[in-house]
Amino acid sequence: MSDTELYYPKELSWLSFNERVLQEAADKNNPIVERIRFLGIYSNNLDEYFRVRVADVKRLIIIHMNEGNIDAAEQMKLLMERIQDKVKSMTGEFDRIFEDVVKGLARYNIHLLDSKDVTPYQSEWLRDYFQNKILRHIAPILLHKKVDLVSRLNGESTYLYVAIYKKDVATKYATIEVPSEAISRFVVIPPEKSRKKKHIIILDDIIKLCLEQIFRGFVAFDKLEAFSFKMTRDAEYHINDEIDESFVDKMSESVKQRLNSEPVRVSYDADMPIEMVKNLRKRLKISSLDSLTAGGHYRNFKDFIGFPNVGRAYLESPLLPAISRKIFAEHDTIFDAIKAKDVLLYYPYHRFLHFTEFVRQAAFDPKVRHIRLNIYRVASKSRIISSLIDAVDNGKTVTVVVELRARFDEANNIEWSKRMTEAGIRVVLGSPSFKIHSKLCVVSREERGELIHYAHFGTGNFNEKTAKIYTDFSLFTRNQELAEEAIQVFDLIQQPYRRTKFQHLQVSPLNSRTKIQALVRQEIQNANSGLPSGITLKVNNLVDKELIDDLYRASQSGVKVKAIVRGMCSLRPGIKGLSENITIISVVDRFLEHPRVMVFENADKKRVFISSADWMTRNMDNRIEVGCPVYDEDLQQQIVDILNIQFKDTIKARVIDKDQQNKYVRRGNRRKLRSQIETYNYLKAKDH
Structure with a gap:
């Protein structure tokens, strides 16, 4: 079988994970405020994805082209095209969900306004608010030939691209950084009449409403137009090798370098006129390898993780008070x-x-x-x-x-x-x-x-x-x-060059891989000998090909493998003759599933481990990670019970199949079970 048939591309698998987050935003069983917050989580995830994963793909294309490795470069280009197509599709779904959520908020008397919706009373209040609270944080960049816009932009911020129109004069442009670090992105407007209705306006829209207050007296104009955009940079950094610099100083410099690293994505308001888009693209030096994505009115949607609930308590998830042991x-x-x-x-x-x-x-x-x-x-x-x-x-x-x-x-x-x-x-x-x-x-x-x-x-x-x-x-x-x-x-x-042997702990990069492989081989041997066997995993990411091959061999020997993978998964389950004994689910819910756990049946003498390491090459070979055996049998059973609760989830669990279609686990005639709530109840009962 080819690599493509054996392993699902990790970059596309990551997008499948974020699609599961988007499913939570779409799920009408979730409280309406939580739905808009999931859109914020999705946006934050996607931003990091471009900064890290997509930047890596772009870098590999450039490296392969420079080395003359055309075939490898073409493979990476095809992957980049698949990434961009998938992101485009998900962006359309994101915009549809956002529109639906805004309508849903309105049904609970929470109205999200834009600058075109405001009443005369609201306009007057907002202009006064802008003058007294916002204007002090606004410093437009007036663009001309000598301004290097790429170096001036902060990859963390949202910007407005402003067109300055004046009759018989070429259109001029400016950018305005939305000062969301200094002021809340969400402004609640005091009620004009009914206190039942709550009106929230986004900071970006207040600035659009008050554009003339910013430019009047400084720039001649007949008309101003502004549309949001955001540039995402490559987050990779390089440490220089000068011996006389301390490691801290090197890192400080490398953090500064990130501010000037290359853009990998520009997203912008789909309503932006084509001439403005062309000008923006030219200013930001967008190449064919970079993503230029049109979307809804708002960029940097990650701020919506903190969207305020100005309505009833049931519009967000109820608190689960942490349990005291x-x-x-x-x-x-x-x-x-x-x-x-x-x-x-x-x-x-x-x-x-x-x-x-x-x-x-x-x-x-x-x-x-x-x-x-x-x-x-x-x-x-x-x-x-x-x-x-x-x-x-x-x-x-x-x-x-x-x-x-x-x-x-x-x-x-x-x-x-x-x-x-x-x-x-x-x-x-x-x-x-x-x-x-x-x-x-x-x-x-x-x-x-x-x-x-x-x-x-x-x-x-x-x-x-x-x-x-x-x-x-x-x-x-x-x-x-x-x-x-x-x-x-x-x-x-x-003292990294000191020889150290660990009998109990799995310590990367010394022995994690070999110890895990020995545990898998033991399960294969047990299965071949007719003894009880089985492997249960919970990880954030399962992409190391060598370890995946070990699981394939275990499956082929009849070992039942069950896994819970939150994020990237390159293993393709359910392929006859390869992985038909492997079942994988993913759970996305109000809490982010983060543990790394391994359970080996070991002929009915379970071996249970918790670890800091995902099943990724970097975690096995290029980091210091520690996996620890859990020897107490009561605690072993607690971990196994919690994993079993997740495998019984019929509400928030998705099947990870060979094509990563993100279908929900079929409930059949089983009762509805939401594993995170069930886990809370299980642990609470343990301490009462």
Whole structure:
């Protein structure tokens, strides 16, 4: 079979994932405000997709062409065409859904206005609001030959492209950045009469309404027209190799480079006149490899993730109060609780406060000697780091590994590394060779004259904000063999050329691939010997071809493989003679499914692992990742139960078939089951 028949292209698979997000926006069973927020999530995802995935494809085309590898370049061009066709189709669906959602909001007396809809009263109020609140943040760029527009634009922002018409004079153009960082994108207009009706106008439309106030007295015009556009840049960066620069300084410079990187997509209002489109294209130097996409009136729809609910509470999803683990309340300290029994948390169902409390108590506990933690993404206001600074003040040794290349969080991590260093924390700036993506924390306490280690292994970041919306597992253990191997990972980061062997942990790039492959081979051997066999996976992405081939071999040997894949999936399930024993679903719902979990039947002696690593080549070979075995049988069963709940989902689960059609799982005569709600109820019952 050819590569195309064996593996679904990961770039197209990612679009299939985002199509599932779009399905949530289309789903009329979702509360109307949540539907418009899903449109924001879709838009944010697509923006990152172009910045990273599409930019990679464009780069490969250019590289292959420069090397004279015409066949490879043509293959990449065909992939780019398929991407652009799919995005165009999804953009049309997006616009249709948005129109439907706006009508739906109106049925609940929430009216989304544009600049043409406002009443005289609203116009007067908005002009006054613009003069007093917005105008101070407006600085148009008047375009002429010497203005390099590409270098002047911020890839994160929405812009208005303004045509300045004057009789007998060539049309002039200007751009205006919509200042959504300074002012809310959504402005609620005070009621004129009925308080029942709520009117919301987008910041862009207020600026359009008040264009004359911006240009009058500075530019001669008979008429002004403005239409939105957004430029998306290539997010790749390059670190220069000058030895005399610190790694932090290199990263700071590379973040600046992103501001001047090449555009890969320009999206614009479909109502923009053709002459304006041509002028914009010329100004932005759009090549045939770049995407130029017409769409609805608004760009940067990611702001709609924060669309306000100005109506009744039922217009958005009800809160699910995070569950407090009873085991922590039963003991004086978190360390006493972990000493009694390994503890498993599953965010956001459980309170992330339990982890922040683990670090807070460690910061002042007289028995604690050393705290080790690694950072990939943290909140901009991190209680965890505040506690680590307190720990230094209390005389503890604190070591923090900071990954400066966490994509889109580089600036935040650079700032934190500087603040922690100033506070006396020993900051280790990762490795120039490998990204540090593991989720480790080890607290070492002196107990009865002996140093005892308490370890945390997780599938998600130490981030108070994302812990409210991402599902992730956290394991707390006093198992000294696991904890000591976790400390060895910290040593490995600081001394990458030191030879280290891990008996328990799966540690990329050293042994994750070989350990996983050995586990798969064991299941194949068990199946061939007539013993119970089976593999259950949950990952964000399944695209590593070598591991996919291992799963194909397992399927061909009769091993039943079940997987839950949120994002990209290159494996093609259900192909006779290849993958008929493989079943894959994807669940998209109010929380983002983020854990990485592996369960191997192992002849009825289950082996269960949680991990920071997806099944991607970069996670196996080019990052430091950690997978941890779960030895406690009760916790093993909890993980298996949660996975089984997801496999029973009849509301939010989609089948990932060989062509990724995103069909919902058929319910048949089964009861309706929404796995995220069922999981919450399951975990709540465990602590009552």
